[in-house]
Amino acid sequence: MSQSAAKPVPVPDEISAPFFDGARAGHLMLQHCTACGKWSFPVRERCPHCLGAKLGWRAASGRGTLYTFAIMHQVMNPGFAAEVPYNVSQIDLAEGVRMVANVIGIANDQLRIGMELQAVFEDVGMGVSIPKFRPVAA
Amino acid sequence: MANSSKGAIVGLGVTPMGKIYGRRAVDFAAEAIALALEDAGLQKSDIDGLLINANLPNDMTPGAQMILGFENLTLVNVMTAYGSTGGSMMQYACMAIREGLAKTIVLVYADAPLTPSRGAGQSYSGPHRFPLGGMTGLKAAYGDFGANLGYAMAAQRHMHLYGTTEGHLGIVAVGQRKWAQMSPWAQMKAPMTMADHHNSRWIAEPLRLLDCCLVSNGAVAIIVTSADRARDLRQPPVHVLGYAQSAPGDNLDTSRHPAVETGAARSGETAFRMAGITRADIGSCQLYDCYTYTVLVTLEDYGFCAKGEGGPFVADGKLGPGGALPTNTGGGQLSGYYMWAFTPMSEAIVQARGQGGARQVPNRDFTLVSGNGGILNFHSTMIFSPHEGGG
Numbered sequence: 001m002s003q004s005a006a007k008p009v010p011v012p013d014e015i016s017a018p019f020f021d022g023a024r025a026g027h028l029m030l031q032h033c034t035a036c037g038k039w040s041f042p043v044r045e046r047c048p049h050c051l052g053a054k055l056g057w058r059a060a061s062g063r064g065t066l067y068t069f070a071i072m073h074q075v076m077n078p079g080f081a082a083e084v085p086y087n088v089s090q091i092d093l094a095e096g097v098r099m100v101a102n103v104i105g106i107a108n109d110q111l112r113i114g115m116e117l118q119a120v121f122e123d124v125g126m127g128v129s130i131p132k133f134r135p136v137a138a
Numbered sequence: 139m140a141n142s143s144k145g146a147i148v149g150l151g152v153t154p155m156g157k158i159y160g161r162r163a164v165d166f167a168a169e170a171i172a173l174a175l176e177d178a179g180l181q182k183s184d185i186d187g188l189l190i191n192a193n194l195p196n197d198m199t200p201g202a203q204m205i206l207g208f209e210n211l212t213l214v215n216v217m218t219a220y221g222s223t224g225g226s227m228m229q230y231a232c233m234a235i236r237e238g239l240a241k242t243i244v245l246v247y248a249d250a251p252l253t254p255s256r257g258a259g260q261s262y263s264g265p266h267r268f269p270l271g272g273m274t275g276l277k278a279a280y281g282d283f284g285a286n287l288g289y290a291m292a293a294q295r296h297m298h299l300y301g302t303t304e305g306h307l308g309i310v311a312v313g314q315r316k317w318a319q320m321s322p323w324a325q326m327k328a329p330m331t332m333a334d335h336h337n338s339r340w341i342a343e344p345l346r347l348l349d350c351c352l353v354s355n356g357a358v359a360i361i362v363t364s365a366d367r368a369r370d371l372r373q374p375p376v377h378v379l380g381y382a383q384s385a386p387g388d389n390l391d392t393s394r395h396p397a398v399e400t401g402a403a404r405s406g407e408t409a410f411r412m413a414g415i416t417r418a419d420i421g422s423c424q425l426y427d428c429y430t431y432t433v434l435v436t437l438e439d440y441g442f443c444a445k446g447e448g449g450p451f452v453a454d455g456k457l458g459p460g461g462a463l464p465t466n467t468g469g470g471q472l473s474g475y476y477m478w479a480f481t482p483m484s485e486a487i488v489q490a491r492g493q494g495g496a497r498q499v500p501n502r503d504f505t506l507v508s509g510n511g512g513i514l515n516f517h518s519t520m521i522f523s524p525h526e527g528g529g
């Protein structure tokens with residue numbers, strides 16, 4: 001087996017630590033505004049709806065549907081050389097945010113827009129886990 | 139009769155485009171400005187405003203004024219709303235001239251991402267230094283790199299909702315290649331068939347290589363002044379009759395769908411109203427075409443056909459030479475050259491003047507021009523005409 005480059009592993013920073021801590025513990029943690037009650041993603045300092053700084057963290061349901069996807073054939077990073085073609089997908093979460101992630105546990109040619117998905121958590125090394133999505137069995 | 143001129147384009151400079159190595163962006167900018175001054179019959183000292191736009195070059199800063207040797211300017215700025223910027227620059231230039239802030243303004247775009255040592259596909263990806271923190275790192279962990287994926291996901295959504303096909307995308311690419319064969323500035327002139335399109339390699343499904351724009355080293359400069367001053371200059375003036383921007387927001391909220399419902403709808407409506415004309419008056423379209431899909435969705439949002447019917451609308455080849463709606467008549471960014479919104483703006487100037495030669499469209503009264511940036515997040519619209527309007 002030939003040596004292959006590792007895929008990039010995200011390094012949690014101060015603001016994103018609850019997201020990554022949640023993923024490590026098997027929860028999809030998202031920011032939720034205590035002022036206006038809306039959810040947001042990606043992680044940021046202030047609520048994009050009301051610009052309030054009172055963003056708390058809540059466990060999201062992890063349930064969503066596939067909004068759209070693309071199958072990447074270009075190798076933009078050596079860590080993905082063995083991975084192409086892989087999907088990059090947009091998932092509409094029940095909480096009203098659209099996340100970009102990978103859908104796993106299904107062949108690319110079986111992906112269907114609108115399919116029901118559930119967050120799962122993948123250990124990507126260096127003590128970091130990230131959410132991915134898996135089809136809900138019909 | 140259309141509404142009155144908001145400003146007049148009097149000079150155009152387009153450098154050689156493509157794999158021209160060893161020059162920095164600001165040098166291409168200098169060449170384009172020299173060409174535009176010569177085209178207009180103006181001296182450098184006639185210029186009192188400079189608006190700069192660039193993708194990644196680090197020499198296209200306000201300091202470019204000094205490199206280019208402009209003196210006594212009363213208006214200078216680097217502007218960006220990504221690929222829609224050209225339209226914003228034209229707006230601000232016309233408004234500044236009407237407000238008396240400057241008399242004669244140069245708008246310039248320059249880029250030099252191509253080098254002999256790396257492929258065009260890597261031109262805008264930059265060196266990825268890992269590890270990356272937080273959300274940037276998360277994107278990288280999913281393999282979410284570059285704009286190709288974002289547009290591929292948008293096209294996929296459109297295909298799902300409306301039945302848009304590979305053939306619908308292909309006819310856009312094939313039509314534009316035919317136009318490019320008639321443009322002296324175009325980079326890609328080899329004949330292209332539908333089979334060539336369908337057999338080109340995947341970049342990010344559902345987009346193939348021939349659905350994606352080129353990468354170009356080069357520059358375009360455009361000189362804008364008032365309709366009054368334009369009358370005495372060398373070239374027939376091209377009047378800017380309408381302009382607008384629209385930025386609908388990001389794609390990461392489930393209530394928004396900019397991927398399939400772009401800012402072109404609102405921006406186009408405003409620009410048509412400002413110009414006092416309708417879609418039926420348009421003789422040709424010069425549309426931002428970072429991807430074939432962008433052309434389809436922009437035509438829909440400008441109202442040339444119903445939402446979702448962009449594919450069937452273009453299927454008869456009406457965008458190509460001899461078609462009912464000539465579009466991207468210089469080959470666009472797919473086959474001509476990639477200079478952000480300066481690609482469609484430059485071709486619209488040529489067509490409005492009636493200087494298109496073999497590719498000149500029969501009806502040059504009103505030309506519709508668009509800019510687009512981000513992943514369909516920013517949109518600009520302009521309407522150009524040889525007619526001063528008003529009265």
Ligand SMILES: [Zn+2]
Nearest residue numbers: 033036047050
């Ligand atoms: Zn809020």
